[in-house]
Amino acid sequence: MAKEFDIPKLPTYLEIPEINEGAMEGKGPFKSSKEFQTPLGFPGEKVDNWQEVAINKMGELKSKYRSVQVFLDACVKCGACTDKCHYFLGSSDPKNMPVARQDLFRSVYRRHFTFAGKYFPKLVGAKELDDEMLDDWYNYFHQCSQCRRCSVFCPYGIDTAEISMAAREVLDAVGVGQKYCNQILGKAITIGNNLGLPEPALRDTLLDLEEEIEEETGVAVKYPLDVKGAEILLITPSADFFAEPHIDGLIGYGKVFHQDGVSWTMSSYAAEGANFGMFIGSYDIMRKAALRIRKAALDLEVSRVMVGECGHAWRVAYSFWNTLTGVGAGASATDEFAQKLQNQLDSRYPQPQHIIEYTHDLIQRGKLDFDKSANDDRTVTFHDSCNVARATNMGGIPNGQFILPREVIKAVCNNFVDMERGTIMESTFCCGGGGGLLTDDLMEIRIKGAMPRMQALKEVEKSDAVDTLVAICAICKSQFSKVLPKFDFDPYMIVSAHQLVSEAIIMDKPQTDDSQAEVAKEAETEKVD
């Protein structure tokens, strides 16, 4: 952390750097200790027979995940991905080229699981898993934000995220875990959120927020917690409760719910959208964290589950919740586990639904009024967060995950500009802090990895005077707050999409009797549906 490093300069055109071997060599992020490893079922320290354990684990993973097996075999080393990773572009360390990162894992796979690697290791670049290799794994698989940009450009769709998840799972199995992720996961699966925030603290925070909003707007926007029988259960990243600028997004969600008049709640038992189980590659831990949401939905008897602005949370929710917990639709008639929940959920709505989908739908139906001039002091651009962009959909239309957020922003704001096409949508550059890297001990790689995004942002700053960067991901927001000033930007230029919504939305007032207004609104909603 104390290591000195140069902050990359922002070029006018993004150039592919010459490789600089060893540029990001190091010990990697802080290692996890026994107190964080044990609750997750991982060995507390590096086990004695770690090589044997690691190789067995690799064998298990490749037999459980087709992605791992196929991706390890299919790479032809064409080099298409070599200039696609933001960490390589920012650091020039060749081991940050996606294929080279995968090869750390693949070379061991070849040595132990393939004919050619067993008998002709030199010929095919097969390598033994020794201490040095394990250190390289730990270091370089924690320089991957699992953003999947490489996968878009690979002729076989090889996804380094899958390999990096597998590698981290092997590392955890031998007792070499990452402190940041595993410490947070311990809180998430015992307390229910990454901050370790107990129910009373959460309730206090929300009450404060209600007071603050009422003071400011004169409208009694509510932040209900653990309300049984509410229609919507909102699952949002816990950063929304505290962090800046996240909390302004939460204020936005509340205002939208208020205007719609829908009954909603959050859960103190499952007060976390983020699921770091994905980052460490563990199906079981990811499932354990997600099952809290299932339980909350069942206990609170909600008919809709909604997700706040968080990138990987939305990936887990959209792509994995149905699999892990049954939050979704289309379970077979014999699937009691999923049917139990799916029968409770309202099939007229997508389950789970993204808050952007919800707001977008209300805008489409003319249920929200905006004073767009409230955002006239801003010129806005949108950062597609990698997990939303490359691993999910919104609105059920092709490329909806790119269209809907932009439409919401444009509905509340007059000045919108996109960054260069090769740096947005499915080609978006990661903020540099995703995938379990959002920790101060990884600041060097976070800053270097942010360079490609910062470069594209600098160009629209120059050409269109863009002064506001919108993201719908808690990690992006935190990361940008930290790295923007390093590249001569205002750290406060990063905002939630729902902060812009919040600023432009016209609230009905005075609101003397909430409950009556809600009933009336609800009746209206039903008619429209």
Add this chain to the structure above:
Amino acid sequence: MSVVSIFFTALFYISLAIFLIGMTRKIYQYWMTPVPLKIPTAPTPLTQTGVVMRLAREVVLFESLFKSNKWTWLFGWLFHVGLLLVLIRHARYFWPGDLPEIFLLIQPFKYAAFAMVIGLFGLLGRRFFVERIRYISAPSDYLMLLLLLVIGVSGVVMTFTSNHTDVIMVKEFASGLIVFNWADLPTEVHFLVHIFMVFVLMAIFPISKLLHVPGVFFSPTRNQVDDARKKRHISPWALKQEQEHAIKLDQTLGQDSEGK
């Protein structure tokens, strides 16, 4: 039959057996390995038809590679298309008896050999001269291109220079392999080198990166429908765990189920 003919005849069947058994095993392995999660990469198809179209574009046009790098795409596509056309043209050697008229149509495919060879030189050049690709190349990556180049160039030499080989003999040998009516083969060195390398290529197919051929069809990021919210997707092992109410946090030390 001469010793050389017997050697090459035997080598053909051995290589073919390795190829067929090896590929069957790998494809079976890919087929049987579960896909526990939905992981399609954007831009994702929302329907099964969309997936078929996506894979077709990927296999025929190399869509993702085109997005990624135009030079690699150009050389890679030239090589693959050239190889495909040349391969189709080789059917005439293996066809027992008189050729149907349709084979006249594939006669011009011989020029595709140039596309193949140009593509291979391009790919080899990139591997030598582009620093990043040189960094990721193992000796086998160069050798694979050299192997294909030897095959391509020896083929070109036989077809387009005065070093023709006895095509009638080739046909008798090749079709004889198919109908088990073995015959002598021509013994010009360039012909022997040509078929030797082809047989080697067949044999190493299932144990090398040539597995990208079946791999592309099994790649979950490319072959999955993006419908996770609409349809519950669950793998057999995960379903079993779910039914047993098991979250196996304490059993992280795994075994290779393949080996059992």
